[in-house]
Structures are given as structure tokens and as C-alpha cells.
Amino acid sequence: MHIMEGFLPSPWWQAWFAVSIPVIMYGIYKMNKLVNEKREILPLLAVAGAFVFVLSSLKLPSVTGSCSHPTGTGVAAIIFGPAISAVLGTIVLLYQALFLAHGGLTTLGANVFSMGIVGPVVAYLVYKAGMKANLNFYIVVFLATAFGDWATYVTTSVELALAYPAGGVLTVAGFMSSFGKFATVFAVTQVPLAIMEGAISALLFKYVVNVKSDILIEMKVIEAAVVKKLRGISA
């Protein structure tokens, strides 16, 4: 999902910065507010950020014969919401752009938009919908993080297809044709990885619920009744 340095021409790279910067600013504001009000969430924030670090560094082989990596932003999105996830995603993308030549500074806006914004928003919405539908908590986490991961790669395909429509001029047909090609590279490769990310995220949530469920209840991530039930069955 990293669009490489220099591979988004004007005006696209500026456009994605214009979209992403306000969200990051809002995320920083929200994060400051949260940390000031509840210092006790700091460790959990660190764990969520660290999870993005770990998962986005693991390039896994996929059934298509190429490698890609999960994003890990779904967990942060479920606990802290999409805006704060955008900040955590930006930190990781900056590290990779500066030290690994993965992604880049000009494409940072577009990469933050896909991994830090769209992915978390999708994960957050799926999570809220799933909990409302009273599905099993771990299944909801699985679905939310898997779809968040996958949405990130679909978004990257959209970003590239907008910048490189077939025929050189942005038309619906040209966009769709390019989107199909990029989606073949990204979205198809990502399906198994999204499934793995979902499974591992559910596992992380199991441990957090086991040792520190009160914070999740306080953050209104999960209801006390659900925790009781989870502990009763799987703890």
C-alpha cells in the first residue's frame, strides 16, 4: 500500500496532503485531550501504536505469489477512534519513509489517507455495526480489522488509478481500467493478509480484555456485560 516516493504526480500528492493534514491535526488534538484527561490510557495507546509498528513491518507472502504487509491500524481504531489512529499511522509511515525508503515524503499524504484514515474509519464503522448487531465480540474485531486492512489497499488502488488513468486522461472508463490493474496487485494479494490481521487482532483483544478490561469499558469500547460474558466463556 505504500505508494513509492515520487510516484504521485502533481496535483495528486498535494491533494492527498490537503485531505490528510486536517485529520492528523484533529487526531493530535484529540490525542492530547484524551491523554490529559485520562493518563491511565497511555500504556494502551502505546500498545495500539506498537501493534501498528509490528504488523506493518511484517511483509507476508500471499496466495498471489507476491508479498505485502498488514496495517495493524484496526486495533487502534476500535479503541481510540479513527482520528487518533491516523496519528499513529503517520508515525509509522514517517519511520518507513525516512529509514526504509518505503513510501515517501511526497506520497505521505496519500499513504496516510489510505492506511491512517480510510482503513481505521472502515474498521471503526464495521466494529460499531457488529457490536450493535450483538455478534460475538471477537468475530466483530476480526471483521472490523480485516475489512479495515483490506479497505486500505483498495484505497491505494483508487489513489493510483486516479493519478494514472488508462489513456492518460481521467475518464470513468480510464479510471476503472487502471483501478482494475492496481486492485489486482493490491486488493487481491491483500485478502489472505487481511484475514490474518483480523485473527491476530482478535487475539490481542483477548489479552487486553483479560488483563485490562476496565479501560475498555471506560472508553466505551465494550460494555461491562460483554466483558463478563467473554470472561465467563473464554477466560
Place this chain on the structure above:
Amino acid sequence: MSRKLELIVLAIVLIFAVQFVHMSSTTDAEYGGADGEAENVINEITGGTYEPIAEPFWEPPSGEIESLLFGLQAAIGAGIIGYFLGYYNAKKNYENELGYKGKNKPDSDRQSL
């Protein structure tokens, strides 16, 4: 403590691992990065005319250095996760233990910071 979820996750990982071992030994798939493949698609669409507007100002000089930095990234993350989950776990255990020894037995769901 039930390990059902662990088993399910392990099964999912194993399925993909077996698939990977099978496919990598029977086909000549390259397992290159999808990020790099996107570059080929861009070249194909533009007919190879696209010049990147910027270059990374620093690149890892070799694959070894690159995997070092990726490994470092994963290690930092894994260390933080392990530290805090272990911290909370021990805290919970000691609080329960001390709680039982003391007079006021805490609600078992209560966990202070």
C-alpha cells in the same frame, strides 16, 4: 483459561503457511513486494514515460540493512506490547492476591491503574 481463540488463530496461520510452502516449492512465484509491482503497472499504463517527481533522499544500502531496520521496527513494537501486557497481567494477579489477604475483598472485575 480457554485456548479456543488461540487454536483458531493458529489454524488460520497454518493454512496460509502450508499454502505458502506448497506454492513456493511447486511454482516459481517470485514473492516480490506488491508495492514494487505497482511500479510495473504504472510503467505499463504510462508506457514507461513516467519520471518520478522525487527520489527517496536515503535508501538502505542493501537488503541486509533493510531487513535490519524492518526487524528493528518489529522488535520495538513487540517489546512495547509485551511489556505492558505483562505489566497489567502481573498487576492484576498481585492486586487479587493482596486483596484476598486484606480485609476488603475487591470486586474481582475491579482493576485500578
